[in-house]
Amino acid sequence: METTLLLERCRAGDQLAWEHMVRQYQSRICAVAYTYVNNTDEARDLAQEIFVRIYRSLDKCRDPERFLAWIIKIARNACLDHLRRLKSRPPRHDIPADGMYNLVDPGPTPEDDWVTDSRRRLVYTAMRSMSKINCEIILLKDMQGLQLEEIADMLGIPVGTVKSRSNRARLELAHAVRALDGPSGDDSGERRGIA
């Protein structure tokens, strides 16, 4: 269904339209939240909060053509707020408050973790060695596929800077993945499970 129409229905209070919208975007929102907090329980709560925020601001979306960028912006703000809140609170021992950019090892993967495959785990782990802004650019550009202009707008930096940073970030991530995956060999593809 076309986003403009769907958005209009949601604004008019059509619950079916809203349900459809939630289903359509939930896996993206969950991925964004997870990338920021690296923890399934936290990401789940956060993703729910993000949808509440989206629901409350449906009237404010001026450009349905850029709906994805708009909801990801809301998601990002919610994640940053969440990380700020965590920082100002004493850490709870049952939740590793490692956030997006810490080098803390997540430990063994629980059974109900959203992220179980080794490919994703490898990338998330590699991203922890990177700067915050480079992580965000990887998330926004390479994972979510947003336009350079949209990212520039979101991060408040010039488009040219996003582009050059994106290049640096990808090289940095490639090297970090290589460093984690051991120094040897070109059979990396096989070991990580791609053809």
Place this chain on the structure above:
Amino acid sequence: MMNCREWERLLDDFVDGLLSAEDRRGAEEHLAECADCAELYEVVKRNRAVLSIRDDDELTDRILKETCGSPCERAHELLLQRLDDTELNAVDSDLLAKHMGHCSPCTVLAADLAWLGETLPVMAEIEPDAAFTADVLRATAEIDEKMREPQVPLFDSILENLKARWQKLYLRPRFSLEAAYVSLIVLVLLCGTPISPLRNAPPRALALVQGGPDALIATLGPDAAVVVDTAKRRARVVWSYSGQIVVGSFNSLSEDIGVRRQRVAPAWQDLQEHTDDLGSAIAELDVPGMSISLGEMGRDLKSVWHEWNEEDEIEQLEQDKLNEDGRTAMPAGSRSDDEKD
């Protein structure tokens, strides 16, 4: 003194600066004496990279370092460009392939980047557990509940205020009911919607109402789009509230004076219908429809007023009684707003 053949044998190492001191001295001496060899030396030196006399990656690296700098940076650039779905031109593509044939770090990097190019887009989505959607819908439904029951103090007090206002206006004999009723409706819409630019300025809204709905829309100016959007969504909710309050206050006034109620009933019925029309027109932002409904309501209100006031004695009695009630329900300081008509 070496001959030309011996000198040629040493040429590569001589150009690369790899000769022993003795050989170099010999080669330099020959070079100074022999014009042919000097010419050959110039050519070889100029075209060193192109001629690629020997296949020695280490040597190539050293030459490149002293000339254009490491070519890997350029190779990285092309690798990233290729990753961005930008087709490389034939020359770039060929040069990149040739470079990678000799540079293992770039080859490894290319494999890692390609792997990331496949992996990162997949990571755009994480399918949550099955209960997630239901949890989100429950959470957002709660917001709707809150919106439907206006628990916001501002909203509550506005409605209370309007109720009191309505009762008071109703009790003033020469007040124009038409203006009062219409003002109430528009006041609710303007001041009752949480995002309204006029929500803190009831007197201004009241003044606007005298200019009619067209003036109203015009005055909203650049905010009109936002107001219109939100009004569309919320007007029905707000409308049902304001309608209930107006009807409720009317009924409470008239419940023990059955005769009059019966007398005004037909006109009241019309009024309610036209009020609903106005509600729809406002919700649809249908300005002509609003004008028509307002006109009809004006006529209805006049007949209600006329029927109601036919027996002055009863009316006077009732008014005395209701004045008491009205005063208690009235918020302090709200009187001045209502005195201007």
